[in-house]
Amino acid sequence: MSEEFVIYNGVRMISDWVKRIEDAQLQRTYVVDGRPYERIRYGDESDDWGADRQPCHDCRVIKGQYHVPTCDVERCPVCDEQALMCDCHYEDDDGVLRIVPST
Numbered sequence: 473m474s475e476e477f478v479i480y481n482g483v484r485m486i487s488d489w490v491k492r493i494e495d496a497q498l499q500r501t502y503v504v505d506g507r508p509y510e511r512i513r514y515g516d517e518s519d520d521w522g523a524d525r526q527p528c529h530d531c532r533v534i535k536g537q538y539h540v541p542t543c544d545v546e547r548c549p550v551c552d553e554q555a556l557m558c559d560c561h562y563e564d565d566d567g568v569l570r571i572v573p574s575t
């Protein structure tokens with residue numbers, strides 16, 4: 473495993489993570505019970521996570537970007553709970569898995 477660091481969104485991070493962020497921007501919806509729901513971008517949460525001042529503390533996206541799936545800041549577009557923890561039934565969207573922690 474090579475750990476190469478880059479500066480992205482003004483933050484130093486592992487280059488693999490930049491790819492995770494960029495992949496996350498391609499997944500614009502979650503499918504819940506057969507219906508697509510537009511994901512909630514950083515800064516659009518009902519709570520103030522400081523999007524005007526800093527990148528997401530968990531996944532490092534900046535305001536207006538989609539969180540990296542499994543980010544603990546991301547809200548569920550259906551129930552507005554923490555997307556990572558809520559009970560909504562998500563389906564795979566175009567083969568992109570969400571909320572399934574990679575092990």
Ligand SMILES: [Zn+2]
Nearest residue numbers: 528531539543
């Ligand atoms: Zn995030």
Ligand SMILES: [Zn+2]
Nearest residue numbers: 548551558560
């Ligand atoms: Zn939910």
